[in-house]
Amino acid sequence: MPGMEAKDIKIHGANLDKAVRDKLPTDHITSILGRLKSDVVATEQILRETKIGMIVNKLRGHSEKAVAELAKEIVNKWKKDVSIKPKSGSSSDAKGEVAMKKESSTNGAASGRDSSNKSTPTPTPARKTGGGSSVDPMKRNKQTDNINYNIYDDDVRNRAVGMIYDGMVIGADATPDDIFKLAQETETQLFMLHHKKTDGQYRARLRSIYFNLKDTKNPNLRKNVWSGRIEPHRLASMTSEEMASAERKREDEKIEQENMKEAMVAKAPTSVTDQLQCGKCKRKNVSYSQAQTRSADEPMTTFCECLQCGHRWKFS
């Protein structure tokens, strides 16, 4: 059964805790761990909700090697489970692009067939203001750049080209000509995607493209468009989420990882165990707590203090 449910994980956790406390035979403990290892697909939420991360994590310091080893394996596996999502997120720019390219190459083929009857009028070249313009790049728009965007017999489309230009040109070094070409091509792709209709869907997507382009918190989208990393046909078909800033994605990942750490360790209070032996007085009355040190990739460190003699040590 892939992915044990939270309530079952809780039951296994409670059983595990009890088995350890009652010092049941090692193979009893390892069999519960084995179940957890094979059937739990860890997510941050599962770990947090069931506290299973903390329960298993504690066992990394268990005196029975078989238990400790298995607990370590599980913790490592769960860390991987949890990190799969953010990892795919961080590379989603590149992957997304490949996926989109595949998708749009079929679109491209379709619109290629279409292109014979696509009566795109030759656009009037936008007037060059040149790089020597005195306008603050952040304040560029179709007016400051003297763009003639009335290139179609269709006012909706003309305004769309103008809007895309306004969103795209903010902060750009490129000439009005170059930006205009990109804006015009983006509108053409958008128009094609909507079966040459300027209907509500066309306009909704246009607004989405416009607002995402001009988002000051999302300069990467514009940069990717200028550089050609995001081509007009792709831009025309991107969802708002896909357009969302890379920075924001990175922030989300960071928060996710912090939460993960917290779910695994931060709430682990100092506990007392008779499973750990003091190296000095050899008694087994030890309090311990665990904390993530440095990066999430490194093993968790267990801090121990002997309650008999006060000897302190740590292991990871």
Ligand SMILES: [Zn+2]
């Ligand atoms: Zn001691």
